[in-house]
Amino acid sequence: MDQKKLAIIATKGTLDWAYPPLILASTAAALGYETQIFFTFYGLQMVRKDLSVLKVSPLGNPGMPMKMPFGPKWFKGINWNIPNAVQSLVPGFESFATVLMKQTIKNNGVATIAELRSLCQEAEVKFIACQMTVELFGFDHSDFIDGMEYGGAATFFEFAGESDVCLFI
Amino acid sequence: MNFDKELDARGLNCPLPILRAKKTLGELGGGQVLKIIATDPGSVKDFAAFAKQTGNELLSTAEAGGEYTFFIKKK
Numbered sequence: 315m316d317q318k319k320l321a322i323i324a325t326k327g328t329l330d331w332a333y334p335p336l337i338l339a340s341t342a343a344a345l346g347y348e349t350q351i352f353f354t355f356y357g358l359q360m361v362r363k364d365l366s367v368l369k370v371s372p373l374g375n376p377g378m379p380m381k382m383p384f385g386p387k388w389f390k391g392i393n394w395n396i397p398n399a400v401q402s403l404v405p406g407f408e409s410f411a412t413v414l415m416k417q418t419i420k421n422n423g424v425a426t427i428a429e430l431r432s433l434c435q436e437a438e439v440k441f442i443a444c445q446m447t448v449e450l451f452g453f454d455h456s457d458f459i460d461g462m463e464y465g466g467a468a469t470f471f472e473f474a475g476e477s478d479v480c481l482f483i
Numbered sequence: 484m485n486f487d488k489e490l491d492a493r494g495l496n497c498p499l500p501i502l503r504a505k506k507t508l509g510e511l512g513g514g515q516v517l518k519i520i521a522t523d524p525g526s527v528k529d530f531a532a533f534a535k536q537t538g539n540e541l542l543s544t545a546e547a548g549g550e551y552t553f554f555i556k557k558k
Contacts, residue, residue: 337498340498341501341502344501344505344537345536346537423495423522425499
């Protein structure tokens with residue numbers, strides 16, 4: 315049987331949305347898939363050397379539970395339903411939410427983005443950054459981790475056209 | 484059951500138990516057995532799926548006191 319192939323386009327630049335492409339890519343690699351991720355637009359943020367740019371925003375995201383990662387169980391269970399108007403007015407609300415999210419991730423034994431990213435690279439998942447958006451956003455190749463390749467849409471299709479699974483995330 | 488290596492994946496969540504298991508299996512030879520202990524309830528279905536897709540044989544799955552024990556024989 316030929317080796318299966320997974321092609322992913324990663325387009326989101328928040329802490330929460332950095333998870334799906336990296337979890338799926340690393341798992342696919344462990345299952346024997348040849349895997350590539352094409353990072354474009356905001357997805358470029360998850361392959362920066364500096365990952366502190368990844369934040370999570372509860373603003374305009376009604377699906378996001380706002381729960382505290384500390385205290386007794388009954389306290390952790392409370393969903394802090396804070397109106398958007400309040401969230402947008404409180405300075406640092408996003409940073410606060412990000413700190414809570416990172417603590418929740420840690421408490422649950424979920425890997426960090428940096429960890430998943432290096433697991434992908436160890437498993438030879440190929441990372442390709444969209445050169446057009448790198449330039450559009452004023453990034454330099456030195457902003458990104460080692461081992462990146464740079465290319466465009468045609469580069470993506472060269473692999474994606476042969477893939478068994480192709481995901482836009 | 485006899486095993487050649489043990490992996491403690493307790494406290495780890497998806498996809499880490501699978502990724503660690505894959506890596507640890509790489510250190511074993513064909514026919515050798517890896518014992519894995521995990522606490523992630525999702526790992527029960529995941530290890531079955533992992534075994535099916537990679538051809539490594541899942542010899543047994545057991546649950547006791549919130550801990551899951553798997554024995555996987557390397558292909």
